[in-house]
Amino acid sequence: MVGFVILAILAMAGAVGVIVARQPVHSALFLIGNIIALAVLYLTLSAEFLAAAQVIVYAGAIMVLFLFVVTLLTAGKDEREAAETLPGQRLIAGGASGLVGLALVVLAILNPGPAISLGLPKNFGTLRGMGAALWGPDFVYLVAVAIMLLTAAIGVLVLNRPERRAVRGARKASARQTRSREGQA
Amino acid sequence: MIGANWVVALAGAIFAVGAVGVMIRKNPLIMFMSAEMMWNAAALAFVAYARVYHAINGQVMAFLIIGTAAAEVGIGLAIIVAVYHRRHRLDIDELSSLRG
Numbered sequence: 533m534v535g536f537v538i539l540a541i542l543a544m545a546g547a548v549g550v551i552v553a554r555q556p557v558h559s560a561l562f563l564i565g566n567i568i569a570l571a572v573l574y575l576t577l578s579a580e581f582l583a584a585a586q587v588i589v590y591a592g593a594i595m596v597l598f599l600f601v602v603t604l605l606t607a608g609k610d611e612r613e614a615a616e617t618l619p620g621q622r623l624i625a626g627g628a629s630g631l632v633g634l635a636l637v638v639l640a641i642l643n644p645g646p647a648i649s650l651g652l653p654k655n656f657g658t659l660r661g662m663g664a665a666l667w668g669p670d671f672v673y674l675v676a677v678a679i680m681l682l683t684a685a686i687g688v689l690v691l692n693r694p695e696r697r698a699v700r701g702a703r704k705a706s707a708r709q710t711r712s713r714e715g716q717a
Numbered sequence: 718m719i720g721a722n723w724v725v726a727l728a729g730a731i732f733a734v735g736a737v738g739v740m741i742r743k744n745p746l747i748m749f750m751s752a753e754m755m756w757n758a759a760a761l762a763f764v765a766y767a768r769v770y771h772a773i774n775g776q777v778m779a780f781l782i783i784g785t786a787a788a789e790v791g792i793g794l795a796i797i798v799a800v801y802h803r804r805h806r807l808d809i810d811e812l813s814s815l816r817g
Binding site (some may be wrong): 533535536540543544548550551553556559560563566567570573574577578579581583586589593594597598599601605606616622623624625626628629630632633634636637639640641642643644645646647648649652653656657661662665666669670673676677680681682683685687688691692717 | 719720721722723724725726727729730731732734735736737738739740741742743744746747749750751753754755757760761764767768770771773774776777778779780781783784785786787788790792794795796797799801810
């Protein structure tokens with residue numbers, strides 16, 4: 533119980549830090565704290581493989597990518613948030629979503645559900661158990677993740693392709709226009 | 718071991734904080750991080766229910782969420798960088814017009 537309370541406080545502190553931090557770098561660091569607290573919580577819920585995957589994939593790969601982009605885009609800048617065109621819209625929307633979240637929390641606490649029973653199946657949550665599920669009955673999800681990652685890699689290449697070809701094409705088009713204009717003259 | 722409803726309540730609270738972050742911030746990077754936090758909250762709920770019902774499928778779903786988040790971060794950050802190269806400002810309200 534004490535462990536859960538400590539982890540919950542750490543996770544919530546990280547979560548609140550993400551949305552109140554002024555600089556995106558601080559948000560990223562708070563998010564890393566949140567992710568690591570959740571990873572330890574996974575360990576207590578006997579999901580060892582997921583705890584390791586959470587630390588390696590989230591806190592490792594994803595957050596490094598985030599920090600890289602944050603430092604690339606916000607280096608040496610102090611961006612003030614501009615004035616609203618519609619005053620108060622964000623506060624109202626935030627308050628509404630906060631109320632919805634409060635309803636979620638209250639509903640979760642009021643409906644205890646079945647008590648957690650001991651005596652887990654063998655290999656529950658270990659690498660062996662997850663592998664047996666992923667290569668057995670849930671193979672379709674593994675294939676789905678593989679296709680999704682491949683699609684994402686191709687999508688990133690398409691989104692950030694070099695613009696040189698486009699510039700050359702534009703130049704060629706404008707040259708063609710001037711040539712045709714000269715021909716008309 | 719405590720009841721799973723408290724873990725699910727924590728997941729709901731983190732989800733709510735993420736939703737509030739998406740609503741009130743204007744920096745697309747911070748909004749994106751809040752969305753990541755919402756993914757994480759959903760994965761936590763899946764893991765909690767997997768523990769309650771002794772079903773490994775819940776953990777498989779959480780694995781799916783981690784994979785989805787990895788793919789989504791790649792695409793999303795690529796979009797943010799591409800937009801930044803055109804507009805040179807990090808403000809979500811810059812993108813208020815569409816052109817077909």
